[in-house]
Amino acid sequence: MDLSLRVKAAQESVTLTVNDKINELSKSGKHIYNLTAGQLPFKPASEFIKVISGQLNFLKSYQYSPIGGFPALQSKFINYVEKKRDIDLKNSETEFDCIISNGSKHTLYNILGALLNPGDEVILLTPYWVSYPEMIKFWGGVPKIVKSNAFDAFTPHIEEIKKVISSKTKAIIINSPNNPAGIHYSDDWMKEFAEFLKDYPDLIVVSDELYSEISYFDPAPTYFYQHDPTLLKQTVIVDGISKSFACTGLRIGFCIADKELTDAISKLQSQTTSGPNSLIQKSLIEFDFNLLENFFDPVKIQLRECAQVVRESFREANLAHCWYQTTSGFYYFVEFSRMPVFEKYKSREESKDESHDWSEEIVRDILDETGVALVPGAAFGYPNSARMSMTIEIAPFQEAMNKLIKYLANKS
Numbered sequence: 001m002d003l004s005l006r007v008k009a010a011q012e013s014v015t016l017t018v019n020d021k022i023n024e025l026s027k028s029g030k031h032i033y034n035l036t037a038g039q040l041p042f043k044p045a046s047e048f049i050k051v052i053s054g055q056l057n058f059l060k061s062y063q064y065s066p067i068g069g070f071p072a073l074q075s076k077f078i079n080y081v082e083k084k085r086d087i088d089l090k091n092s093e094t095e096f097d098c099i100i101s102n103g104s105k106h107t108l109y110n111i112l113g114a115l116l117n118p119g120d121e122v123i124l125l126t127p128y129w130v131s132y133p134e135m136i137k138f139w140g141g142v143p144k145i146v147k148s149n150a151f152d153a154f155t156p157h158i159e160e161i162k163k164v165i166s167s168k169t170k171a172i173i174i175n176s177p178n179n180p181a182g183i184h185y186s187d188d189w190m191k192e193f194a195e196f197l198k199d200y201p202d203l204i205v206v207s208d209e210l211y212s213e214i215s216y217f218d219p220a221p222t223y224f225y226q227h228d229p230t231l232l233k234q235t236v237i238v239d240g241i242s243k244s245f246a247c248t249g250l251r252i253g254f255c256i257a258d259k260e261l262t263d264a265i266s267k268l269q270s271q272t273t274s275g276p277n278s279l280i281q282k283s284l285i286e287f288d289f290n291l292l293e294n295f296f297d298p299v300k301i302q303l304r305e306c307a308q309v310v311r312e313s314f315r316e317a318n319l320a321h322c323w324y325q326t327t328s329g330f331y332y333f334v335e336f337s338r339m340p341v342f343e344k345y346k347s348r349e350e351s352k353d354e355s356h357d358w359s360e361e362i363v364r365d366i367l368d369e370t371g372v373a374l375v376p377g378a379a380f381g382y383p384n385s386a387r388m389s390m391t392i393e394i395a396p397f398q399e400a401m402n403k404l405i406k407y408l409a410n411k412s
Helices: 005-009 014-027 046-055 071-085 104-115 131-138 158-164 187-197 229-234 259-270 278-286 297-316 342-346 359-370 394-408
Strands: 096-101 121-125 142-146 169-175 204-208 235-240 253-258 331-335 385-389
Touching: 014 359, 046 278, 071 096, 071 235, 071 253, 071 278, 096 104, 096 259, 104 131, 104 169, 104 204, 104 235, 104 253, 104 259, 121 131, 121 158, 131 142, 142 158, 158 187, 187 229, 204 229, 229 235, 253 259, 297 394, 342 359, 359 385, 359 394
Parallel strands: 121 142, 121 169, 169 204, 204 235
Antiparallel strands: 096 253, 235 253, 331 385
C-alpha cells in the first residue's frame, strides 16, 4: 500500500517503543520501575465520579454535542481560567471564545491546523513536548528551535528567541509548567517575555498550560498576559482536564482565543471529529470545580518528597552539579552528558560525530541493567538525556533512584 508522504514522514511516539520493551521484560519476570508515566496513578475526585455516574441516566449525555462543545461548559471554562489567572476576558475589546476538543493534544492539533500555511515557522523552546514538532510538520510548518540548558533550569533566554524570528515566523509555543523539565518559567521571565511580545504584535503565542494546577514549590506559575492583558488578543490559552482533574483517559481539552481563530478551529473540528464526549461535558457542567482546590494536596506532598529524593540521591553520589530544582508537573529531566557514565559512550567510535545522540541506547542499557524505565530525551529536542516521571509511590521511587544513580555514577 502506498501511504501518504505526510504519514511516512511522521515519527512514531518514542514512548511506544519504550513501553514495548517494558512489556517484554515484565513478561520475562524482571521487576520494572516504570518512570515513563505521564499521568497520575489514582482516580479523579470522588465527587466528579459521582456526577458522571448520575449523568448516565440522561439521554443527552449520549447524543452529539455542538461542534465546539456545550455553550454552558465553554462559559464555565472561560470563567475558570479568568478566576485562576486573574484576568478579564469578557470586558475586553477583543471577543474571546472557547472551543472544547477531544483532549488538549487534539486542541493543539486544531490550533496549528487553523494557523499554519506551508513554510510558516513555529518557535519551540527546548526541552519541548514530543508532539509539538510532529504536529507542526504535519501541517506543513517548520519548527524553529531555541535551546536551553540545565544550568538555567531549562529556561531559555529571550535574546535567543529574538534570534530565530523571521518574516516566516507565525507562532511560538510556550509550555509552562513544562513537560518534560518539571519547571515553570519564573514571573520575571514572563514579564520579560511580555515586553518582548510588544515588538511582535503579529506573533501568535500558543500557551500550553495543561500542568498549571500542579505546582508543588512556591511561587506558583504565572503568565505573560497577566503583566499586560492586551497581549491576550495574540494568545491562545490551552488547557484540559487530563492533568488538573486526573482524567487522562476522558479526553477533554479546550482553548480560549480570539473568536476569529476559534471559529476557524470549529470549522476544522466539524470536518474531523465533530463535538467532544457529551457524557463528560455534561458531568463537567454539573461538577463544582471548587472541589478541586485541595484535591492535589496529597499529590503535591508526594512530588515534593520525590523531588527531595532526587536532590539527595544526586548529592550523596557527588553529582550535585548535575542536579536542578523541579517545581511543577510530574517530571525530572536527566542530562546524561554531565554524568560519569557518559564517558564510556563518548569513547565509542560513533562519538567521533559530535552530534551523535546516545539517549535511546543509554535508556535501553539502564532498563536492561537496573529495571528503571525512562523516556529518551532526543524526542524532547534535547539529545543525550531522558525524562523521568515522579508519579510512583515514594518507596519504590527511592529504590529506582538508588539503582539509577549507581548506574549514572559509574564510568566503566
